[in-house]
Amino acid sequence: MQMSSEQASRSGVEVAGKMKARGKRPEDLIALSLVLLMAASVPAHEPPVDHIDREAEMWVEDGRLWLRYQISLPPRAAMMQIFEMDKNMNGTVEEQEREIFFTSFGQKLASLLRLDLNGKRLKLEPAGQVKLSPPQKQTWLFATPAGALKPGKYSGQLLDRFSLNYAGFYRYVRSREKAESSRIAVSASQKIESRFRHPNMVVLQFSMEVPE
Amino acid sequence: MKSRAIELRALTVALALCSTQPRWIYSQELMTSDALAARLVQQIENGKSTTTTARQLESWGMAAAAACARHLDEEKPRANRILFRVISRVGLARRTHRELLEIYDPEADRAFYSKSSADLQQQIAVSLNWKVWPSEAYEALIRSAPAPLLGWLLEEARSAKPRHDRIRRTLSYWGWWVKAGHERQFREKLHLAASALSSRPEVIRDPATLAILLQFAERIGLPDSSELILKGLSHEKPEVRLSAVLAAKKNLSPKARAAYLKAFETEQMPSVQAALARSGANFLADEEMGLAVVKLYDRSNDMQVRVAVLQTLHGVRWPQREALILKALDEPQHEIMQAAIQAIPEKPDAAISSKCISLAREAAHPDPSLIDALGRLKTGKAVPILVKWLGDGSVLMRIRTVLALENIGGAAAQSALLEQLTRERQEIVLRQLVRICSLTSIPGAHARLAELCTDTRQKFHLRIEAIWALGAYDRPDVRRFLREKKKALKSSDDSARASDLIADRSDQLEAFLIMALHRLKEGGSSEEVDRVFDASTPGTKVSMLFMLTELKRDHSIIGKALSSSDYAVLRGGVAAAKEAGPSKYQSRLKELSQNPTLRSIFSSGLETLRLEELLDETLAGLNRQQEP
Numbered sequence: 070m071q072m073s074s075e076q077a078s079r080s081g082v083e084v085a086g087k088m089k090a091r092g093k094r095p096e097d098l099i100a101l102s103l104v105l106l107m108a109a110s111v112p113a114h115e116p117p118v119d120h121i122d123r124e125a126e127m128w129v130e131d132g133r134l135w136l137r138y139q140i141s142l143p144p145r146a147a148m149m150q151i152f153e154m155d156k157n158m159n160g161t162v163e164e165q166e167r168e169i170f171f172t173s174f175g176q177k178l179a180s181l182l183r184l185d186l187n188g189k190r191l192k193l194e195p196a197g198q199v200k201l202s203p204p205q206k207q208t209w210l211f212a213t214p215a216g217a218l219k220p221g222k223y224s225g226q227l228l229d230r231f232s233l234n235y236a237g238f239y240r241y242v243r244s245r246e247k248a249e250s251s252r253i254a255v256s257a258s259q260k261i262e263s264r265f266r267h268p269n270m271v272v273l274q275f276s277m278e279v280p281e
Numbered sequence: 282m283k284s285r286a287i288e289l290r291a292l293t294v295a296l297a298l299c300s301t302q303p304r305w306i307y308s309q310e311l312m313t314s315d316a317l318a319a320r321l322v323q324q325i326e327n328g329k330s331t332t333t334t335a336r337q338l339e340s341w342g343m344a345a346a347a348a349c350a351r352h353l354d355e356e357k358p359r360a361n362r363i364l365f366r367v368i369s370r371v372g373l374a375r376r377t378h379r380e381l382l383e384i385y386d387p388e389a390d391r392a393f394y395s396k397s398s399a400d401l402q403q404q405i406a407v408s409l410n411w412k413v414w415p416s417e418a419y420e421a422l423i424r425s426a427p428a429p430l431l432g433w434l435l436e437e438a439r440s441a442k443p444r445h446d447r448i449r450r451t452l453s454y455w456g457w458w459v460k461a462g463h464e465r466q467f468r469e470k471l472h473l474a475a476s477a478l479s480s481r482p483e484v485i486r487d488p489a490t491l492a493i494l495l496q497f498a499e500r501i502g503l504p505d506s507s508e509l510i511l512k513g514l515s516h517e518k519p520e521v522r523l524s525a526v527l528a529a530k531k532n533l534s535p536k537a538r539a540a541y542l543k544a545f546e547t548e549q550m551p552s553v554q555a556a557l558a559r560s561g562a563n564f565l566a567d568e569e570m571g572l573a574v575v576k577l578y579d580r581s582n583d584m585q586v587r588v589a590v591l592q593t594l595h596g597v598r599w600p601q602r603e604a605l606i607l608k609a610l611d612e613p614q615h616e617i618m619q620a621a622i623q624a625i626p627e628k629p630d631a632a633i634s635s636k637c638i639s640l641a642r643e644a645a646h647p648d649p650s651l652i653d654a655l656g657r658l659k660t661g662k663a664v665p666i667l668v669k670w671l672g673d674g675s676v677l678m679r680i681r682t683v684l685a686l687e688n689i690g691g692a693a694a695q696s697a698l699l700e701q702l703t704r705e706r707q708e709i710v711l712r713q714l715v716r717i718c719s720l721t722s723i724p725g726a727h728a729r730l731a732e733l734c735t736d737t738r739q740k741f742h743l744r745i746e747a748i749w750a751l752g753a754y755d756r757p758d759v760r761r762f763l764r765e766k767k768k769a770l771k772s773s774d775d776s777a778r779a780s781d782l783i784a785d786r787s788d789q790l791e792a793f794l795i796m797a798l799h800r801l802k803e804g805g806s807s808e809e810v811d812r813v814f815d816a817s818t819p820g821t822k823v824s825m826l827f828m829l830t831e832l833k834r835d836h837s838i839i840g841k842a843l844s845s846s847d848y849a850v851l852r853g854g855v856a857a858a859k860e861a862g863p864s865k866y867q868s869r870l871k872e873l874s875q876n877p878t879l880r881s882i883f884s885s886g887l888e889t890l891r892l893e894e895l896l897d898e899t900l901a902g903l904n905r906q907q908e909p
Contacts (some may be wrong), residue, residue: 160877203342
């Protein structure tokens with residue numbers, strides 16, 4: 070079961086909007102810094118393949134690294150997800166079909182978002198349900214397993230292999246609210262190399278500190 | 282539905298309390314769509330910027346329209362304009378498939394499909410009773426409150442004093458909405474409204490309204506608009522006659538058709554004559570119509586009319602076509618002669634062919650239309666001229682010339698193409714030449730193709746396309762070359778994959794190498810095709826299927842593609858199945874053709890890859906084969 074659009078926008082669209090509006094680097098809290106780099110070489114897709122725009126945000130809380138990952142599907146790609154959900158091909162998506170699809174899709178996304186911290190691959194796990202909001206946005210939350218991170222400094226890389234399959238515009242969100250509430254500051258910069266005005270594969274490189 | 286909403290809210294609360302969730306997500310100060318709408322109105326009243334609030338509000342989907350509707354007030358025109366803009370933008374949801382609304386914007390689903398939909402739409406439609414309609418209201422009403430607006434249109438059709446300006450603007454916006462494939466609920470009812478309006482003298486007495494009504498009829502595909510067209514064709518105002526001509530399609534009644542044909546002889550206004558000429562393209566195999574169009578050429582001295590007649594000749598099968606082209610090729614006016622050159626069909630009669638060659642010989646510089654026309658002649662006589670132009674032309678001219686030589690074919694053309702492949706330096710031209718090598722196996726081109734594959738100064742796409750083209754040359758040295766390249770890729774692969782950063786590059790490179798080897802039926806390559814396909818991105822999968830389509834060869838990846846939930850890959854699978862022998866895939870193709878979700882895509886503007894057409898063609902071909 071997924072959340073309604075109203076609930077989704079609490080953590081999704083609306084929050085992102087606020088973040089964008091206010092998002093300035095808080096000078097007093099420097100614990101995590103991100104340097105976002107694009108690794109772009111050749112076109113990752115052919116023109117007929119649907120584009121999917123995405124938005125990402127990372128932070129540390131309760132000793133875990135969290136990733137909010139929002140994708141905006143174009144209507145055809147969203148319809149093709151319905152096509153995939155509708156196993157009995159009756160034109161209606163039953164609750165169970167929907168749940169099976171989103172559980173499996175969340176796992177797939179988690180496997181395509183490859184996180185390396187200090188050179189070691191660390192698994193990201195879906196945390197909670199996907200939040201769906203208009204027009205066709207899916208907001209996912211992933212996190213490293215509890216207890217997997219010890220206090221200390223880390224340098225890391227998040228490789229978004231889903232963006233390799235479905236390229237699109239990309240945005241990294243910085244949240245002052247989140248930084249304040251979790252006592253974590255985010256410093257982000259991004260460099261986008263693109264031949265087709267959007268990144269081919271999103272690669273985030275960052276350093277961070279997990280507090281005691 | 283209500284219990285489900287409660288259930289959803291309960292789940293949210295539960296999740297919010299769940300310890301695995303980070304605090305920040307649920308500790309935000311929440312602003313509902315109602316609160317945002319109130320803030321928006323306040324900002325408007327205080328003369329502040331509303332951009333951010335409006336954007337936040339819009340992210341609520343149709344709930345935002347409901348919130349804005351509560352603030353509509355006839356006495357507050359400035360606020361109304363901004364509120365209607367928000368209502369209009371979120372109302373775009375109405376063009377979305379219902380299946381998506383149910384999942385992503387349940388409020389929109391309720392607004393447009395449930396029994397209570399009238400309430401919300403009625404709230405938005407409050408402006409229908411206002412003395413002045415804001416210009417933003419039209420689009421907003423069509424998108425977010427179509428049912429009351431339709432009711433209003435039908436009332437106007439019954440009115441003794443219809444409000445022409447409002448009718449015109451409504452029909453104008455709504456017509457485009459339908460034409461763009463956005464209308465999901467009211468197509469048939471709009472036909473009824475158009476018929477009702479057309480039958481009222483009070484409505485069609487106004488020339489501007491009649492003209493818009495004719496355009497509306499065309500845009501919504503009104504099944505029987507003959508009476509309306511008849512009225513339009515005989516109207517004194519040229520703009521009405523023009524709209525009537527544009528609305529004329531194949532299914533005219535005998536009376537309307539006679540009036541339409543008559544217009545070719547009687548119409549005096551050049552703009553309407555030109556529209557008549559262009560509308561001839563709707564009647565490709567109608568000889569009577571062809572004769573009328575050709576006569577119009579003789580009757581008119583206006584250049585735009587004559588050019589329009591010649592432009593109509595593309596693809597038509599009227600017997601008068603070639604005589605007219607030949608005549609126009611002698612016209613002194615440059616525009617007319619150019620239009621005549623562009624109208625030259627494939628393999629025309631000897632007189633046109635010889636005239637075209639003589640024009641090309643006389644030409645001082647390479648001419649784009651003449652280059653294309655020479656290609657369509659499909660005669661070796663055109664090759665020396667094209668070869669000469671190949672040497673003098675710009676990049677775009679060279680591309681055209683290369684394509685013209687490809688079209689002509691034969692030894693002389695192929696020899697010229699091989700020479701160009703050797704000396705050409707521009708990537709865009711080289712890609713065309715490589716593609717031609719792949720399709721026609723130009724003798725002797727394999728050495729240059731191998732050079733291109735290994736030339737690191739060349740663009741990656743050119744290099745992989747050269748690899749695929751090499752697969753068209755079944756020679757031991759080519760096989761050896763491709764095997765070595767694949768081996769080299771494998772050895773460099775481990776370090777490349779370790780970083781993952783060049784996964785996309787190696788993915789495509791490997792796919793093209795494997796497909797080239799598969800093209801040569803190299804042992805073991807078929808299994809490799811399977812393996813690479815499974816690991817590839819959708820873009821590479823599409824490329825592999827495209828190559829398989831070119832080979833017209835069956836492979837198990839076709840079956841996989843036909844089960845894909847990626848539209849482009851699915852389409853690639855259908856195209857490959859069609860060429861490989863579709864009978865094996867008949868049941869799956871039928872299943873796809875009848876799938877309700879795909880049918881929903883087909884019936885909308887989302888069908889840009891012609892999947893429906895391809896499925897229909899493939900299944901029709903199968904049916905023909907299976908007929909006794």
